[in-house]
Amino acid sequence: MAYAIDEDLVAIVPDIFDHGVESFTVELTRSEGDIQRRIKADWWSISHDPTNFDKTKLIASEWKRATIYHALAYYILPRLSNFQADDTFQRQMTFYKERYHEEFSAVLAAGISYDLDGDGVYESGEVDFIKERLYR
Amino acid sequence: MANSKRKLILDDVVAKLKTIKSPRLGKVSTKPEDFQRLARTSYPFVGIEITDETKEDIAREWRLATMTVDISVHLDGKKKTTDVQTQMSNIIEAIEEKLEADRTRDKNAQLTELVTVGDMQETAFPTIKQTMTVSIQYTYNKGNT
Numbered sequence: 001m002a003y004a005i006d007e008d009l010v011a012i013v014p015d016i017f018d019h020g021v022e023s024f025t026v027e028l029t030r031s032e033g034d035i036q037r038r039i040k041a042d043w044w045s046i047s048h049d050p051t052n053f054d055k056t057k058l059i060a061s062e063w064k065r066a067t068i069y070h071a072l073a074y075y076i077l078p079r080l081s082n083f084q085a086d087d088t089f090q091r092q093m094t095f096y097k098e099r100y101h102e103e104f105s106a107v108l109a110a111g112i113s114y115d116l117d118g119d120g121v122y123e124s125g126e127v128d129f130i131k132e133r134l135y136r
Numbered sequence: 137m138a139n140s141k142r143k144l145i146l147d148d149v150v151a152k153l154k155t156i157k158s159p160r161l162g163k164v165s166t167k168p169e170d171f172q173r174l175a176r177t178s179y180p181f182v183g184i185e186i187t188d189e190t191k192e193d194i195a196r197e198w199r200l201a202t203m204t205v206d207i208s209v210h211l212d213g214k215k216k217t218t219d220v221q222t223q224m225s226n227i228i229e230a231i232e233e234k235l236e237a238d239r240t241r242d243k244n245a246q247l248t249e250l251v252t253v254g255d256m257q258e259t260a261f262p263t264i265k266q267t268m269t270v271s272i273q274y275t276y277n278k279g280n281t
Contacts, residue, residue, distance in 0.1 A: 019174075020177045021177045082175070
């Protein structure tokens with residue numbers, strides 16, 4: 001299941017499809033991959049064997065907002081921007097980059113769910129809480 | 137309150153142009169745009185504007201209106217290269233075909249007629265622009281424009 005789809009983007013930026021682009025699925029998919037890579041690097045690899053990381057054991061909905069913010073900041077808005085002075089898309093990039101980092105840290109603090117035994121149930125021992133704020 | 141005929145006609149023009157997939161169009165809009173703030177993906181940008189409208193009585197309760205609509209295509213760039221000219225002519229052709237497919241504008245008009253296709257121009261934005269002028273005739277009864 002995808003972490004975020006076009007309709008989720010519209011909920012955050014209602015006019016995102018007013019710029020001649022019909023879908024941002026490619027950008028959202030890229031961001032999903034980037035976020036999974038960061039989860040693996042910043043959380044899983046701290047106390048687990050990196051080769052055992054299974055992204056399908058995460059909960060997609062936990063990472064929806066982080067995926068949207070990441071896609072906006074790193075892929076969608078740069079695609080729209082004409083990179084001229086006073087370009088509104090560049091200002092939005094900065095805004096969503098901050099939102100992305102805040103959201104990522106907030107998810108870790110609220111508890112990252114990982115179905116370690118693969119039984120489809122997220123028991124209390126399969127939710128990990130990380131309190132420090134991670135910024136990159 | 138029901139939409140006016142002129143709005144329905146304009147909406148139909150926008151909706152039909154938005155269905156053009158090849159050649160690719162960017163943003164299709166009836167609103168004036170600040171070109172400095174347009175997204176790169178908005179090009180080729182198509183601006184639609186009513187430039188003139190005349191009306192005459194054809195019966196006690198009925199009027200005939202003729203709306204002149206400018207459809208301007210903007211390509212991002214400064215120079216009229218051969219590629220730009222080819223791209224522009226393909227877009228103009230696609231728009232013309234799309235408008236001709238239903239000249240009644242979804243049963244809201246009597247006739248849609250392409251009147252002129254202007255010269256390709258370099259603008260200050262900078263874009264390469266070409267404008268098609270379309271005449272659309274429609275009738276309406278008293279007060280319901």
